Each structure stands twice: as C-alpha cells, then as structure tokens.
Amino acid sequence: MGSLPPQRRQAGGPGGGPGGRAGRTNLSPKEGAEEAERRLGKPCFHAGQKVQGTYACVACQFQIRNRGTLPTCPDCGEIVWAYMESGPRPVPEGEQAGAPRPAPAQAPTATVEEGVSLQPPGVTVTEGVKLQP
Numbered sequence: 230m231g232s233l234p235p236q237r238r239q240a241g242g243p244g245g246g247p248g249g250r251a252g253r254t255n256l257s258p259k260e261g262a263e264e265a266e267r268r269l270g271k272p273c274f275h276a277g278q279k280v281q282g283t284y285a286c287v288a289c290q291f292q293i294r295n296r297g298t299l300p301t302c303p304d305c306g307e308i309v310w311a312y313m314e315s316g317p318r319p320v321p322e323g324e325q326a327g328a329p330r331p332a333p334a335q336a337p338t339a340t341v342e343e344g345v346s347l348q349p350p351g352v353t354v355t356e357g358v359k360l361q362p
C-alpha cells in the first residue's frame with residue numbers, strides 16, 4: 230500500500246475543468262460515480278462495487294483490470310472508476326439493472342431528466358461475460 234496523499238492531482242489533467250467546483254466534496258460514493266458518469270459519458274462505478282472489466286480512475290486515468298470488488302485507486306486514492314470497455318454497461322453484483330424493485334435506502338423518487346439515460350428498463354444482463362480479448 231502506498232503512502233501517497235489521497236488528494237494528489239495532476240495539474241491540467243483532463244476533466245479538471247476551470248475551477249468553480251472547489252469545496253464540493255461531500256458527495257456519497259454513489260453520487261460521485263453518477264456525477265462522473267454525467268461528466269464523462271461513460272458508465273462509472275465506485276470502490277466497493279463488484280464489477281468486472283477495464284476501468285480507469287476518473288482522477289488520474291490509472292487503469293486497472295478488475296475482476297472482483299473495485300478498489301480505491303492505488304495511485305491517487307480516488308474511489309470512482311470509469312468503465313473503459315465498449316459494450317453493455319456492467320451490472321454490479323448484488324444490484325439489478327432496470328428491475329422494478331423497491332429501494333427505500335436510495336432516492337425515493339427518481340427524477341428523470343431528459344437526455345440522461347441511466348438504466349433504461351429492460352436492460353439485458355449479460356452473464357458470463359468473457360474477459361479474454
């Protein structure tokens with residue numbers, strides 16, 4: 230395990246944007262992943278979710294090949310990862326895509342914004358995804 234400070238950032242890195250967001254660090258991991266997804270246009274997940282595939286740290290672009298539970302970024306400590314492969318959005322183990330199912334712990338009323346497609350109903354869950362190229 231490294232001893233790098235968790236807040237290290239690359240100056241002028243992609244996705245940084247010119248200011249205006251300072252101090253907004255009270256997002257939950259889930260909210261952070263959702264925000265990164267909107268910003269990057271890629272499916273994003275956070276540490277602790279069980280998803281497979283190739284992911285890149287949204288903060289420093291460090292890439293990992295994940296097979297189990299997403300870690301925090303070993304390079305910078307970021308917890309949000311962007312899914313880098315093409316194809317269907319991976320569904321974290323233990324979660325369901327598009328299945329109507331009461332989720333009292335989460336947002337009780339989801340606001341559907343136009344142009345934002347999170348998980349359309351009827352998403353096909355592909356099981357046994359091959360990892361080999």
Ligand SMILES: [Zn+2]
Nearest residue numbers: 286289302305
């Ligand atoms: Zn990182």
